Amino acid sequence: MPEQTPRRSIESWAQELPVSFVECRTMGHRWQPHTATWDREARAYHVIHACDRCDTHRKAWWTRNGAVTSAGYDYPEGYLTKDVGYIDADGRGVLRTEYLARLFGTPARAEGDRGGAAQS
Numbered sequence: 001m002p003e004q005t006p007r008r009s010i011e012s013w014a015q016e017l018p019v020s021f022v023e024c025r026t027m028g029h030r031w032q033p034h035t036a037t038w039d040r041e042a043r044a045y046h047v048i049h050a051c052d053r054c055d056t057h058r059k060a061w062w063t064r065n066g067a068v069t070s071a072g073y074d075y076p077e078g079y080l081t082k083d084v085g086y087i088d089a090d091g092r093g094v095l096r097t098e099y100l101a102r103l104f105g106t107p108a109r110a111e112g113d114r115g116g117a118a119q120s
């Protein structure tokens, strides 16, 4: 189906993300050292880190001296935005709001709640 997907709001996109994706997009990935293997042909180490929360893989080539000559990411299905475009500062705010909503199980909206008992 080659029809163009309509652009969606970041809010509706964020609400459908798995919680692990919301956490990684809010706080960054939780990299676990994974593997580093010497590649004789490339004369460099192929270093792969995996996020144990969302399963993104970061693959890079490190020289003996520690220089990174190339790096890339493999994202799990659904991690990358398809139709909401670039996540700017406002978009990251939406993701943090979604994070709080998941954390507290309620819409994390400022209610202007004036709770508390006044004296006398």
Ligand SMILES: [Zn+2]
Pocket: 024, 028, 029, 030, 051, 052, 053, 054, 055, 056
């Ligand atoms: Zn992650």
